Amino acid sequence: MKVCKLHSLALAAGLLVSASAMAAGELNLYNWSDYIPQDLLKRFEKESGIKVNLDVFDSNESLLAKLKAGAKGYDVVVPSDYMVKIMIEEGLLEKIDASKMANFKLVEAPLNKPDFDPKREYSAPYMWGVTGFTYDASRVPGGKLDNSWKSFFTPPAALKGKVVALNDVAELYKAAAIYLKVDQCTEDPKQAKRIQDLLEAQKPMLAMYNSDGTIERMQAQEVIMHQQWNGAAYRTRQKLKSAVFVYPKEGIPFWNDNLVIPKGAKNRDNALKFINWMMEPKNIAEASNFTGYNNAIKGSTAFFKADLKADPAINPTAAMRALFVPSKTCSAKANALRDRVWTKLKK
Numbered sequence: 001m002k003v004c005k006l007h008s009l010a011l012a013a014g015l016l017v018s019a020s021a022m023a024a025g026e027l028n029l030y031n032w033s034d035y036i037p038q039d040l041l042k043r044f045e046k047e048s049g050i051k052v053n054l055d056v057f058d059s060n061e062s063l064l065a066k067l068k069a070g071a072k073g074y075d076v077v078v079p080s081d082y083m084v085k086i087m088i089e090e091g092l093l094e095k096i097d098a099s100k101m102a103n104f105k106l107v108e109a110p111l112n113k114p115d116f117d118p119k120r121e122y123s124a125p126y127m128w129g130v131t132g133f134t135y136d137a138s139r140v141p142g143g144k145l146d147n148s149w150k151s152f153f154t155p156p157a158a159l160k161g162k163v164v165a166l167n168d169v170a171e172l173y174k175a176a177a178i179y180l181k182v183d184q185c186t187e188d189p190k191q192a193k194r195i196q197d198l199l200e201a202q203k204p205m206l207a208m209y210n211s212d213g214t215i216e217r218m219q220a221q222e223v224i225m226h227q228q229w230n231g232a233a234y235r236t237r238q239k240l241k242s243a244v245f246v247y248p249k250e251g252i253p254f255w256n257d258n259l260v261i262p263k264g265a266k267n268r269d270n271a272l273k274f275i276n277w278m279m280e281p282k283n284i285a286e287a288s289n290f291t292g293y294n295n296a297i298k299g300s301t302a303f304f305k306a307d308l309k310a311d312p313a314i315n316p317t318a319a320m321r322a323l324f325v326p327s328k329t330c331s332a333k334a335n336a337l338r339d340r341v342w343t344k345l346k347k
Protein backbone atom coordinates (compact mmCIF):
# COMPACT_ATOMS: atom_id res chain seq x y z
CA MET A 1 0.00 0.00 0.00
CA LYS A 2 2.79 2.32 1.08
CA VAL A 3 4.78 1.51 -2.03
CA CYS A 4 1.78 2.17 -4.09
CA LYS A 5 1.25 5.55 -2.47
CA LEU A 6 4.89 6.51 -2.99
CA HIS A 7 4.61 5.41 -6.56
CA SER A 8 1.58 7.55 -7.22
CA LEU A 9 3.22 10.52 -5.50
CA ALA A 10 6.26 10.14 -7.72
CA LEU A 11 4.00 9.85 -10.67
CA ALA A 12 2.15 13.00 -9.69
CA ALA A 13 5.45 14.84 -9.15
CA GLY A 14 6.60 13.66 -12.55
CA LEU A 15 3.45 14.92 -14.12
CA LEU A 16 3.87 18.24 -12.37
CA VAL A 17 7.39 18.63 -13.73
CA SER A 18 6.35 17.88 -17.25
CA ALA A 19 3.29 20.10 -16.90
CA SER A 20 5.49 23.02 -15.80
CA ALA A 21 7.97 22.28 -18.56
CA MET A 22 5.10 22.35 -20.97
CA ALA A 23 3.77 25.57 -19.52
CA ALA A 24 7.22 27.16 -19.90
CA GLY A 25 7.34 25.90 -23.49
CA GLU A 26 10.27 25.73 -25.84
CA LEU A 27 13.15 27.70 -27.27
CA ASN A 28 14.47 27.09 -30.78
CA LEU A 29 18.11 28.09 -30.89
CA TYR A 30 19.99 28.35 -34.20
CA ASN A 31 23.71 28.61 -33.46
CA TRP A 32 27.08 28.03 -35.12
CA SER A 33 28.07 24.36 -35.01
CA ASP A 34 29.99 23.22 -31.92
CA TYR A 35 29.46 26.60 -30.24
CA ILE A 36 27.51 25.88 -27.03
CA PRO A 37 27.84 22.96 -24.60
CA GLN A 38 24.92 20.56 -24.26
CA ASP A 39 25.37 20.58 -20.46
CA LEU A 40 24.74 24.30 -20.34
CA LEU A 41 21.55 23.94 -22.36
CA LYS A 42 20.49 21.11 -20.02
CA ARG A 43 21.05 23.36 -17.00
CA PHE A 44 19.02 26.16 -18.63
CA GLU A 45 16.23 23.65 -19.25
CA LYS A 46 16.34 22.55 -15.62
CA GLU A 47 16.40 26.06 -14.18
CA SER A 48 13.76 27.50 -16.50
CA GLY A 49 11.55 24.57 -17.42
CA ILE A 50 12.03 25.65 -21.06
CA LYS A 51 12.94 22.91 -23.52
CA VAL A 52 15.74 23.92 -25.90
CA ASN A 53 15.95 22.66 -29.48
CA LEU A 54 19.30 23.31 -31.14
CA ASP A 55 19.93 23.58 -34.86
CA VAL A 56 23.30 24.66 -36.33
CA PHE A 57 24.77 26.63 -39.25
CA ASP A 58 28.31 27.18 -40.50
CA SER A 59 28.50 30.83 -41.62
CA ASN A 60 26.79 34.21 -41.32
CA GLU A 61 25.88 33.97 -44.98
CA SER A 62 24.06 30.64 -44.53
CA LEU A 63 22.23 32.08 -41.53
CA LEU A 64 21.14 35.13 -43.53
CA ALA A 65 20.06 33.01 -46.49
CA LYS A 66 17.98 30.83 -44.20
CA LEU A 67 16.18 33.77 -42.58
CA LYS A 68 15.64 35.53 -45.90
CA ALA A 69 14.16 32.35 -47.33
CA GLY A 70 11.48 32.77 -44.66
CA ALA A 71 12.58 30.26 -42.00
CA LYS A 72 10.17 30.94 -39.15
CA GLY A 73 11.02 28.36 -36.53
CA TYR A 74 13.89 30.11 -34.72
CA ASP A 75 13.69 32.14 -31.50
CA VAL A 76 17.38 33.00 -31.01
CA VAL A 77 20.08 33.12 -33.70
CA VAL A 78 23.76 34.09 -33.46
CA PRO A 79 25.09 36.50 -36.12
CA SER A 80 28.48 38.24 -36.02
CA ASP A 81 28.88 42.02 -35.77
CA TYR A 82 28.55 43.03 -39.44
CA MET A 83 25.70 40.58 -39.95
CA VAL A 84 23.71 42.07 -37.05
CA LYS A 85 23.77 45.36 -38.94
CA ILE A 86 22.66 43.75 -42.20
CA MET A 87 19.83 41.97 -40.40
CA ILE A 88 18.68 45.18 -38.71
CA GLU A 89 18.70 46.98 -42.04
CA GLU A 90 16.80 44.16 -43.73
CA GLY A 91 14.14 44.27 -41.01
CA LEU A 92 14.83 40.69 -39.97
CA LEU A 93 15.16 41.29 -36.20
CA GLU A 94 12.86 41.98 -33.24
CA LYS A 95 13.73 44.83 -30.90
CA ILE A 96 14.86 43.28 -27.63
CA ASP A 97 16.28 46.27 -25.72
CA ALA A 98 19.09 44.16 -24.34
CA SER A 99 20.52 47.21 -22.59
CA LYS A 100 17.50 47.17 -20.26
CA MET A 101 17.97 43.53 -19.26
CA ALA A 102 18.97 42.85 -15.65
CA ASN A 103 22.39 41.38 -16.52
CA PHE A 104 23.32 43.93 -19.17
CA LYS A 105 25.20 46.06 -16.61
CA LEU A 106 27.85 43.33 -16.72
CA VAL A 107 28.69 43.87 -20.40
CA GLU A 108 32.15 45.35 -20.75
CA ALA A 109 33.06 48.25 -23.03
CA PRO A 110 33.31 48.50 -25.98
CA LEU A 111 30.81 45.71 -26.57
CA ASN A 112 28.14 47.48 -24.49
CA LYS A 113 27.89 50.03 -27.32
CA PRO A 114 29.13 48.36 -30.53
CA ASP A 115 28.91 50.39 -33.71
CA PHE A 116 26.67 47.80 -35.40
CA ASP A 117 23.99 48.30 -32.69
CA PRO A 118 25.08 51.21 -30.47
CA LYS A 119 22.10 51.12 -28.11
CA ARG A 120 21.95 47.35 -28.02
CA GLU A 121 18.34 47.55 -29.16
CA TYR A 122 18.55 44.30 -31.12
CA SER A 123 21.46 42.25 -29.82
CA ALA A 124 23.35 40.99 -26.78
CA PRO A 125 26.97 39.77 -26.83
CA TYR A 126 27.98 36.10 -27.02
CA MET A 127 31.64 35.17 -27.71
CA TRP A 128 34.39 37.18 -29.39
CA GLY A 129 37.57 36.06 -31.09
CA VAL A 130 39.83 36.18 -34.10
CA THR A 131 40.33 34.18 -37.30
CA GLY A 132 43.90 33.16 -38.06
CA PHE A 133 45.33 29.81 -39.09
CA THR A 134 46.81 26.81 -37.31
CA TYR A 135 49.61 24.57 -38.52
CA ASP A 136 51.06 21.35 -37.19
CA ALA A 137 54.69 22.25 -36.44
CA SER A 138 55.65 18.57 -36.38
CA ARG A 139 54.78 18.29 -40.07
CA VAL A 140 55.96 21.48 -41.76
CA PRO A 141 59.40 21.79 -43.36
CA GLY A 142 61.86 23.08 -40.74
CA GLY A 143 59.20 22.90 -38.00
CA LYS A 144 58.18 26.53 -38.37
CA LEU A 145 56.32 28.82 -40.74
CA ASP A 146 56.40 32.61 -41.00
CA ASN A 147 53.89 34.51 -38.92
CA SER A 148 52.33 35.77 -42.11
CA TRP A 149 49.24 35.15 -44.19
CA LYS A 150 51.80 34.26 -46.87
CA SER A 151 52.27 30.89 -45.14
CA PHE A 152 48.58 30.19 -45.56
CA PHE A 153 47.97 31.63 -49.03
CA THR A 154 51.18 30.36 -50.63
CA PRO A 155 52.13 27.34 -48.48
CA PRO A 156 55.29 25.28 -49.00
CA ALA A 157 54.90 22.70 -51.80
CA ALA A 158 55.11 19.87 -49.25
CA LEU A 159 51.72 20.93 -47.88
CA LYS A 160 49.88 20.45 -51.16
CA GLY A 161 46.43 18.95 -50.50
CA LYS A 162 46.95 19.27 -46.74
CA VAL A 163 45.60 22.78 -46.24
CA VAL A 164 42.00 23.74 -45.50
CA ALA A 165 40.31 27.13 -45.82
CA LEU A 166 37.08 28.01 -44.07
CA ASN A 167 34.02 27.69 -46.27
CA ASP A 168 33.22 31.29 -45.51
CA VAL A 169 33.38 34.08 -48.07
CA ALA A 170 33.61 36.81 -45.42
CA GLU A 171 36.49 35.18 -43.55
CA LEU A 172 38.53 34.16 -46.57
CA TYR A 173 38.07 37.42 -48.47
CA LYS A 174 38.94 39.47 -45.36
CA ALA A 175 42.11 37.48 -44.73
CA ALA A 176 43.19 37.88 -48.37
CA ALA A 177 42.41 41.62 -48.27
CA ILE A 178 44.51 42.06 -45.12
CA TYR A 179 47.42 40.18 -46.67
CA LEU A 180 47.28 42.21 -49.90
CA LYS A 181 46.68 45.47 -47.99
CA VAL A 182 43.39 46.00 -49.81
CA ASP A 183 40.35 47.51 -48.07
CA GLN A 184 38.08 44.61 -47.02
CA CYS A 185 35.18 46.67 -48.49
CA THR A 186 36.90 47.64 -51.72
CA GLU A 187 34.62 48.79 -54.54
CA ASP A 188 37.51 48.71 -57.03
CA PRO A 189 37.27 45.74 -59.44
CA LYS A 190 41.06 45.80 -59.89
CA GLN A 191 41.61 45.22 -56.19
CA ALA A 192 38.93 42.52 -56.09
CA LYS A 193 40.76 40.87 -59.00
CA ARG A 194 43.98 40.79 -56.95
CA ILE A 195 42.07 38.96 -54.20
CA GLN A 196 40.58 36.64 -56.80
CA ASP A 197 44.03 35.81 -58.22
CA LEU A 198 45.43 35.05 -54.77
CA LEU A 199 42.55 32.72 -53.90
CA GLU A 200 42.64 31.00 -57.30
CA ALA A 201 46.39 30.40 -56.91
CA GLN A 202 45.86 28.96 -53.43
CA LYS A 203 43.03 26.63 -54.48
CA PRO A 204 45.20 23.77 -55.90
CA MET A 205 47.00 23.61 -52.54
CA LEU A 206 43.74 23.05 -50.63
CA ALA A 207 42.14 19.80 -49.58
CA MET A 208 38.76 21.57 -49.25
CA TYR A 209 36.82 24.58 -48.06
CA ASN A 210 35.12 23.59 -44.79
CA SER A 211 34.21 25.41 -41.58
CA ASP A 212 32.91 22.39 -39.66
CA GLY A 213 35.05 19.78 -37.95
CA THR A 214 38.23 21.88 -38.04
CA ILE A 215 39.39 20.63 -34.63
CA GLU A 216 38.93 16.95 -35.42
CA ARG A 217 40.55 17.29 -38.87
CA MET A 218 43.68 18.85 -37.34
CA GLN A 219 43.83 16.48 -34.36
CA ALA A 220 43.51 13.41 -36.59
CA GLN A 221 46.39 14.88 -38.64
CA GLU A 222 44.31 14.55 -41.78
CA VAL A 223 45.65 17.96 -42.76
CA ILE A 224 48.61 20.11 -41.74
CA MET A 225 47.24 23.62 -41.88
CA HIS A 226 43.76 25.03 -41.32
CA GLN A 227 42.30 28.50 -41.37
CA GLN A 228 40.72 28.51 -37.94
CA TRP A 229 38.96 30.51 -35.23
CA ASN A 230 41.09 30.95 -32.11
CA GLY A 231 38.75 28.93 -29.85
CA ALA A 232 38.90 25.98 -32.23
CA ALA A 233 42.69 26.37 -32.27
CA TYR A 234 42.78 26.29 -28.46
CA ARG A 235 40.71 23.11 -28.51
CA THR A 236 42.90 21.60 -31.24
CA ARG A 237 45.96 22.11 -29.01
CA GLN A 238 44.38 20.14 -26.13
CA LYS A 239 45.17 16.98 -28.09
CA LEU A 240 47.71 18.09 -30.67
CA LYS A 241 50.49 19.85 -28.79
CA SER A 242 52.37 20.65 -31.99
CA ALA A 243 49.50 22.85 -33.24
CA VAL A 244 50.54 26.48 -33.57
CA PHE A 245 47.96 29.24 -34.00
CA VAL A 246 49.30 32.14 -36.03
CA TYR A 247 48.52 35.81 -35.46
CA PRO A 248 49.72 37.01 -38.88
CA LYS A 249 51.87 40.11 -38.76
CA GLU A 250 49.72 41.79 -41.44
CA GLY A 251 46.66 41.70 -39.16
CA ILE A 252 43.95 39.27 -38.02
CA PRO A 253 40.18 39.53 -38.45
CA PHE A 254 38.46 40.25 -35.13
CA TRP A 255 34.78 39.38 -34.69
CA ASN A 256 32.14 39.22 -32.02
CA ASP A 257 29.01 37.11 -32.15
CA ASN A 258 25.63 38.11 -30.80
CA LEU A 259 22.32 36.72 -29.59
CA VAL A 260 19.36 38.18 -31.48
CA ILE A 261 15.67 37.33 -31.97
CA PRO A 262 14.42 36.97 -35.54
CA LYS A 263 11.19 38.79 -36.48
CA GLY A 264 8.10 36.76 -35.76
CA ALA A 265 9.76 34.37 -33.27
CA LYS A 266 7.05 32.33 -31.55
CA ASN A 267 8.75 32.06 -28.16
CA ARG A 268 9.86 35.64 -27.61
CA ASP A 269 9.59 35.61 -23.80
CA ASN A 270 11.67 32.45 -23.57
CA ALA A 271 14.21 33.96 -25.93
CA LEU A 272 14.50 37.09 -23.78
CA LYS A 273 14.89 34.93 -20.67
CA PHE A 274 17.63 32.88 -22.35
CA ILE A 275 19.53 35.95 -23.55
CA ASN A 276 19.55 37.51 -20.07
CA TRP A 277 20.52 34.14 -18.55
CA MET A 278 23.48 33.86 -20.92
CA MET A 279 24.83 37.18 -19.61
CA GLU A 280 25.30 35.64 -16.11
CA PRO A 281 29.07 35.33 -15.54
CA LYS A 282 28.87 31.66 -14.55
CA ASN A 283 26.76 30.70 -17.56
CA ILE A 284 28.72 32.54 -20.21
CA ALA A 285 31.97 31.27 -18.63
CA GLU A 286 30.71 27.73 -19.12
CA ALA A 287 30.24 28.52 -22.81
CA SER A 288 33.77 29.98 -22.95
CA ASN A 289 35.22 26.93 -21.19
CA PHE A 290 33.68 24.76 -23.88
CA THR A 291 34.28 26.87 -26.98
CA GLY A 292 37.68 28.32 -26.05
CA TYR A 293 36.62 31.92 -26.83
CA ASN A 294 36.50 34.91 -24.54
CA ASN A 295 33.30 36.85 -23.86
CA ALA A 296 32.34 40.38 -22.82
CA ILE A 297 30.80 39.66 -19.40
CA LYS A 298 32.46 41.19 -16.34
CA GLY A 299 33.34 38.61 -13.70
CA SER A 300 33.12 35.62 -16.01
CA THR A 301 36.88 34.93 -16.07
CA ALA A 302 36.65 33.93 -12.39
CA PHE A 303 34.84 30.82 -13.65
CA PHE A 304 37.29 30.09 -16.50
CA LYS A 305 39.36 26.89 -16.51
CA ALA A 306 42.92 27.75 -15.45
CA ASP A 307 44.51 26.97 -18.81
CA LEU A 308 41.91 29.03 -20.66
CA LYS A 309 42.54 32.01 -18.39
CA ALA A 310 46.28 31.70 -19.03
CA ASP A 311 46.01 31.29 -22.80
CA PRO A 312 47.20 34.42 -24.64
CA ALA A 313 44.92 33.58 -27.55
CA ILE A 314 42.01 34.16 -25.13
CA ASN A 315 43.53 37.05 -23.24
CA PRO A 316 45.62 38.65 -25.95
CA THR A 317 48.56 40.89 -25.13
CA ALA A 318 48.55 44.51 -26.28
CA ALA A 319 50.83 43.53 -29.18
CA MET A 320 48.34 40.88 -30.29
CA ARG A 321 45.41 43.28 -29.92
CA ALA A 322 47.21 45.78 -32.12
CA LEU A 323 46.81 43.25 -34.97
CA PHE A 324 43.01 43.02 -34.65
CA VAL A 325 41.11 44.12 -37.75
CA PRO A 326 37.39 44.56 -36.95
CA SER A 327 34.77 43.68 -39.55
CA LYS A 328 33.20 46.49 -41.50
CA THR A 329 29.74 46.35 -42.99
CA CYS A 330 30.49 46.80 -46.69
CA SER A 331 28.36 48.51 -49.34
CA ALA A 332 26.18 46.49 -51.69
CA LYS A 333 28.67 47.27 -54.47
CA ALA A 334 31.59 45.88 -52.45
CA ASN A 335 29.62 42.79 -51.48
CA ALA A 336 28.66 42.15 -55.10
CA LEU A 337 32.34 42.26 -56.10
CA ARG A 338 33.24 39.94 -53.25
CA ASP A 339 30.45 37.49 -54.04
CA ARG A 340 31.55 37.34 -57.67
CA VAL A 341 35.05 36.36 -56.54
CA TRP A 342 33.57 33.63 -54.37
CA THR A 343 31.21 32.25 -57.00
CA LYS A 344 34.04 31.98 -59.51
CA LEU A 345 36.32 30.41 -56.94
CA LYS A 346 33.79 27.76 -55.98
CA LYS A 347 32.95 26.78 -59.60
Ligand code: N2P
Binds near residue numbers: 033080229255
Ligand atom coordinates in the same frame (compact mmCIF):
# COMPACT_ATOMS: atom_id res chain seq x y z
C1 N2P B 1 32.40 27.95 -33.76
C2 N2P B 1 32.02 29.16 -34.52
C3 N2P B 1 32.87 30.32 -34.26
C4 N2P B 1 32.17 31.54 -34.63
N1 N2P B 1 32.26 26.78 -34.51
C5 N2P B 1 32.94 32.46 -35.47
N2 N2P B 1 32.30 33.68 -35.58
